[in-house]
Amino acid sequence: MTNPYIALEGVSFVLPDGRTLFSDLDEQFDQQPTGLVGRNGAGKTVLARILAGQLQPATGRCVRSGSVCYLAQQVTPAAEACVASLAGVQDALDALARIEAGSIATEDFNVLGDRWDIGQRLRQELERNGLGHLDAATPARALSGGEAMRVALIGAWLSEADFLILDEPSNHLDRAGRQALIEQLRRWPRGLIVVSHDRQLLASMARIAELSALGLRSYGGDYSFYASSKAHDRRNALDQLEQSKRERKRKEQAMREQTDRQARRKARGDRHGQDGNQAKILLDRQKARSETSAGKLRQQQVAAREQLDERVRAAARQVEIDAPIVFAATPVGAGTQRLAELDAVALPFVPAATRDISLTLTRQQRVGVIGPNGCGKSTLLKVLAGQLQPLAGTFKVAAACVYLDQRLADLDPALTVLEHMQIANRIAPEADLRTRLAQLGLDTRKIMAPSGALSGGERLKAALACVLYADPAPQLLLLDEPGNHLDLPSLESLESMLRGYQGTLIVVSHDDGFMENLGLTDRLLATGQGWRLEPW
Known part of the structure; x- marks a missing residue:
C-alpha cells in the first residue's frame, strides 16, 4: 500500500473505574515519522493500542488503511519462546519446513505467503543488528533485555506492515542499539508512530504529537521544534493567567465602585423622601424600584464574577498541564571518605x-x-x-x-x-x-x-x-x-x-x-x- 494512514475520529477512552482518560481525539497519521509524547499516565500506551487495533475506543472510531505491527514497551517472551517466535516468524519457518518436507497443505502455503527466504532474512537481520551469535532456535530466556528488544524490533521489520507502532523501543537498548534503531527507522519506507521519551530518538522524527488533558496536538517538526514551541506556549499561558487575574481584579474593583454608587443614590433618595414629606405609597414604590434595581445589579455582578473566575480557572488549567515535576534534593549527612x-x-x-x-x-x-x-x-x-x-x-x-x-x-x-x-x-x-x-x-x-x-x-x-x-x-x-x-x-x-x-x-x-x-x-x-x- 503506497499511502498508509491511521485516522482518529472523535475517539474517547474510559477506564474500568469510570474515569475518562481522553476524549474527542481527532488526528490523522500518515507516512511522516511521528513521535507520540505526553506525561506519564496521560494514556499514550492506551492510545497506541487503539491505533494498532488492540483496544476499542469508548466512543468514536479509528480507521486504518492496511496492516499494523505493534510492539509493546515490555518484551516478555513465554518460557518456551525462541528467537524465531520472539521475532514473529516461527509459524512461517515451520510452514516452510513442512513444505520442504513435502507438504502440499493449503494452510502451510497461506502462512508462508511469498516469504520463501524468511530464514535467510532473519539471519541477515540478526547479523546486521550485531546479534550474529544468535540463531532462530536460540531460547529467548538466554537473551538480555536489550537483546530481546532488538529481536522483537527485527520482527517488526520483517512483518513488512503498512504501519509500525513502537512503544518505547529504545528502553533497555545500549548506545549502539539506540543508534542502530534510529538508522533503521530512517530507512523504514511506510507509516511510523513511535511512543518515546528518548530525546535523541524523537529528534529523528518528522513531527511530534503530544497527548495531554487538553487532547492530542500535532507539532509540525522534530523534538527541538516541539520543545521550543512548548516553552513558548507555557510563557503565553503564564502571561494569559496573569492577564486574567489582573482583569478580574480591575473589574471587581469597578463592580465594588458601582455598588457603592448605587448605595449612595439609595441613601440620598431615602433622605429626600423623608424630608419631602411624600405619601407612604410613593415611598413604598420608590423603595421597591430601588430594591429591584439593586437585585438586578447583584445578579449581574454574580454572573460577571463567575465569568471572570472561569476565565482565570481556564487560564490556570493551561498552566497546570505543563506544571513542573519536582524531585527535591534531600540533605546527605557527612560520612566516611x-x-x-x-x-x-x-x-x-x-x-x-x-x-x-x-x-x-x-x-x-x-x-x-x-x-x-x-x-x-x-x-x-x-x-x-x-x-x-x-x-x-x-x-x-x-x-x-x-x-x-x-x-x-x-x-x-x-x-x-x-x-x-x-x-x-x-x-x-x-x-x-x-x-x-x-x-x-x-x-x-x-x-x-x-x-x-x-x-x-x-x-x-x-x-x-x-x-x-x-x-x-x-x-x-x-x-x-x-x-x-x-x-x-x-x-x-x-x-x-x-x-x-x-x-x-x-x-x-x-x-x-x-x-x-x-x-x-x-x-x-x-x-x-x-x-x-x-x-x-
Whole structure:
C-alpha cells in the first residue's frame, strides 16, 4: 500500500473505574515519522493500542488503511519462546519446513505467503543488528533485555506492515542499539508512530504529537521544534493567567465602585423622601424600584464574577498541564571518605573481559557506568548493593546505600505508593510524604492505588521517591537506567535533582543527553580489555 494512514475520529477512552482518560481525539497519521509524547499516565500506551487495533475506543472510531505491527514497551517472551517466535516468524519457518518436507497443505502455503527466504532474512537481520551469535532456535530466556528488544524490533521489520507502532523501543537498548534503531527507522519506507521519551530518538522524527488533558496536538517538526514551541506556549499561558487575574481584579474593583454608587443614590433618595414629606405609597414604590434595581445589579455582578473566575480557572488549567515535576534534593549527612572498596572482585554472570574489577568510591564522587548490553553494569551495581556475592575478591561498603534496579523489583505491585513511601521513610509525617509524591505528579488517587496498577512511568516515579526520600538519606546512590519510562519534564527534573545530590552517585544509562546533564566526575568504561575509570 503506497499511502498508509491511521485516522482518529472523535475517539474517547474510559477506564474500568469510570474515569475518562481522553476524549474527542481527532488526528490523522500518515507516512511522516511521528513521535507520540505526553506525561506519564496521560494514556499514550492506551492510545497506541487503539491505533494498532488492540483496544476499542469508548466512543468514536479509528480507521486504518492496511496492516499494523505493534510492539509493546515490555518484551516478555513465554518460557518456551525462541528467537524465531520472539521475532514473529516461527509459524512461517515451520510452514516452510513442512513444505520442504513435502507438504502440499493449503494452510502451510497461506502462512508462508511469498516469504520463501524468511530464514535467510532473519539471519541477515540478526547479523546486521550485531546479534550474529544468535540463531532462530536460540531460547529467548538466554537473551538480555536489550537483546530481546532488538529481536522483537527485527520482527517488526520483517512483518513488512503498512504501519509500525513502537512503544518505547529504545528502553533497555545500549548506545549502539539506540543508534542502530534510529538508522533503521530512517530507512523504514511506510507509516511510523513511535511512543518515546528518548530525546535523541524523537529528534529523528518528522513531527511530534503530544497527548495531554487538553487532547492530542500535532507539532509540525522534530523534538527541538516541539520543545521550543512548548516553552513558548507555557510563557503565553503564564502571561494569559496573569492577564486574567489582573482583569478580574480591575473589574471587581469597578463592580465594588458601582455598588457603592448605587448605595449612595439609595441613601440620598431615602433622605429626600423623608424630608419631602411624600405619601407612604410613593415611598413604598420608590423603595421597591430601588430594591429591584439593586437585585438586578447583584445578579449581574454574580454572573460577571463567575465569568471572570472561569476565565482565570481556564487560564490556570493551561498552566497546570505543563506544571513542573519536582524531585527535591534531600540533605546527605557527612560520612566516611571512602564509601566503597572492591579489591580484585570477580563479578558473576558476566563475560571474561569485564569479570574482574578493583574500584574505590570516595565521598561525593559521581560515576557514570558505560558499556554495551551484557557487559556486567547491572551486576556491578547489585554486588555493591549486596544483592549478589562476587565469585572472588573482597568488597566493603561503608555507607548507607540505596539501589534502584531497572525492573523495579523492590516495588511490590500489591502495595500502594504511599505504603511504599512509609516503609522507606518511617519518620516523616504522612502529609510530607503526600506532598513529595504530589510534586512528582502522583495525586491522591494514584498514591492510594496498588502500584501494579500504575503506568510504567508512574511506577518509576514511585520507586525513585522511595529511593531519594528514604530515611536515612542514602550516602551512596546506585541507579540503573533511572530515566527509562520517565516523561520528558520528569526526566529534566530528575537531572536537576541529581545535579544537586551531595552524596556519592553511580548511575548506569544509555541516554547520552541524560548522562551529560548530571555533572558527573568520572566515567567507568566496560571495554574489551576490562574496566577503565577515567575523568568525565
